[in-house]
Amino acid sequence: MSTDSGIDRARLRTLAERERATFADRHPRSRAAYGKADHLFGRVPMTWMNKTSAGFPIYLDKAWGNRIVDVDGNEFVDLCLGDTGAMAGHSPEPVVAAVTERIKGGLATMLPTEDAAVAGAELAARFGLPAWSFALTATDANRWAIRLLRAVTGRSKILVNSYCYHGSVDESLIVVGPDGNGQSREGNVGAPVDVTRTSRVAEFNDLVGLERELANGDVAAVLMEPALTNIGIVLPEDGYLAGVRELTRKYGTYLINDETHTFSAGPGGATAAWGLKPDVVTIGKAIGGGVPVGAYGLSAELAEALTGRGDLDLVDMGGVGGTLAGNPVSMAATRATLQEVLTEAAFAHMIETASAFADGIQKIIEGYGLPWSVSRLGARVEYRFANPAPRNGTESAASADGELEDFLHVYLANRGVLLTPFHNMALMCPTTSAADVARHHEIFDRALAELL
Structure with a gap:
């Protein structure tokens, strides 16, 4: 087992290849739409959208609350929320x-x-x-x-x-x-x-x-x-x-x-x-x-x-x-x-939900004896591949593990959960529930069980 993030790299790459193949099978319409977008620079409306763990982005059909449905009919619990743009939830009434x-x-x-x-x-x-x-x-x-x-x-x-x-x-x-x-x-x-x-x-x-x-x-x-x-x-x-x-x-x-x-x-x-x-x-x-x-x-x-x-x-x-x-x-x-x-009552719920999210992740990490940590900022939570957590930006950049991040992202996506693409960050909105948190944790636990 590698000391880098505590993960066996060969096994990680094998599992990641399997998950990317599964992703491609489940998103034929997204893959086709991406393939024919010849007149978009980078094939996307904005090049940030090419940050994907699976080789091509998910194409949106509709979204509401903390749910997204793609053009292939797959539904997701959305913990990315437009990288904060939809912290209020998608299309709040x-x-x-x-x-x-x-x-x-x-x-x-x-x-x-x-x-x-x-x-x-x-x-x-x-x-x-x-x-x-x-x-x-x-x-x-x-x-x-x-x-x-x-x-x-x-x-x-x-x-x-x-x-x-x-x-x-x-x-x-x-x-x-x-x-x-x-x-x-x-x-x-x-x-x-x-x-x-x-x-x-x-x-x-x-x-x-x-x-x-x-x-x-x-x-x-x-x-x-x-x-x-x-x-x-x-x-x-x-x-x-x-x-x-x-x-x-x-x-x-x-x-x-x-x-x-x-x-x-x-x-x-x-x-x-x-x-x-x-x-x-x-x-x-x-x-x-x-x-x-x-x-x-x-x-x-x-x-x-x-x-x-x-x-x-x-x-x-x-x-x-x-x-x-x-x-x-x-x-x-x-x-x-x-x-x-985004009222005081909404934030109280979001922060309480994020606290439960962080506590649950910490328990799973400790259960596997991984050298990782969890950081929370109000309604925002991230699991880090370092312990103790980085104390400045340079340390934080050095602790990144692109291969592991991509595997976790595509593994979660294949089971109906989306994280912020740039890192392992989860954001709660007013409609995020305890059941949504439990769903993420169950999948996250299964991913680690397969890796370790």
Whole structure:
């Protein structure tokens, strides 16, 4: 047995080949659709969709709650939930009703609606920042926030954590290299400039490294997730986030909390759950119930400083807007999602369900004596092929096991359960049940029994 993830590699490859063959047999229409998509770049609407453990993606027929049915008629318990985009569940009734009604009265008007003010007030109450603006994605929200903070500070650089995730923001594609200095993240596509010219980087949970970088005096903002997610869940150690806030204030640097994934921590994300005090919050995906939307919230001090600057073009070509941002449909969806779907009661259920999910996985792992661990962030859970769990992004990247991840994903999919494709992450929505958790655990246990 290999010491790598505690798994016999030869047996893993044999089982994975069997599972991929089974997948192909059960998804002929998906395979055919993928094969004839000649006029799509990468054969998919967006190249991310090629992240699949089985050689081709599942094609969607319909989805509701935490269920998906593909074009071959296979039904799945969905624990991916659109990689957070459907954390409210697929097509929640209040969102469908709000969007359906709104569509009848105009889609793209470049005029505000009252829904936007309601959604902004809801976000302000949840995250503690009073002034909100809307985008179509969290990537855009991050880009616009970065521009605003460069403007008010006169500083050029943005600091991020190694192996963070902030969408396709150019400044975020930097990691800590073997020599401890920043370098471009592997696979960075067509970077406009060397990322070390625009960015600084520090490991998550490393206050010494953070202070070393901030001491250069050229960092406009620290853009961070309160817990790393897309490289695998990495939770903050005691005192770390308080230390980040203290150091950013010491060096005159603004702090942006990207809550797009960490929103799973509760109704006000990690910001409210952990009592954080950022200058800016960015968020997207889940707040629209599946309809494209992003948002950023500003402190009162920051909003006043920006609106008082007559030299900044905030209403035309200054770089912080888009024609479809704040459109009536996304605003109706956001209002309905926040007021009627992702409520405090819903989060309480989701977090309780995730806690049961984590406890059950931990018990199974311990039963097989595997050197793995389980991390939970509110309604989000991940099993990691390392114990103890990684404490920063570089460690988390090193603990990945692509072969094992792919096997587990296709094994689960063949038995009706979907995980987030990039890692072993499961997200709960308001309709995820104890029975769904038990179903995953039964299949997961069977997979390990065959491997070991």
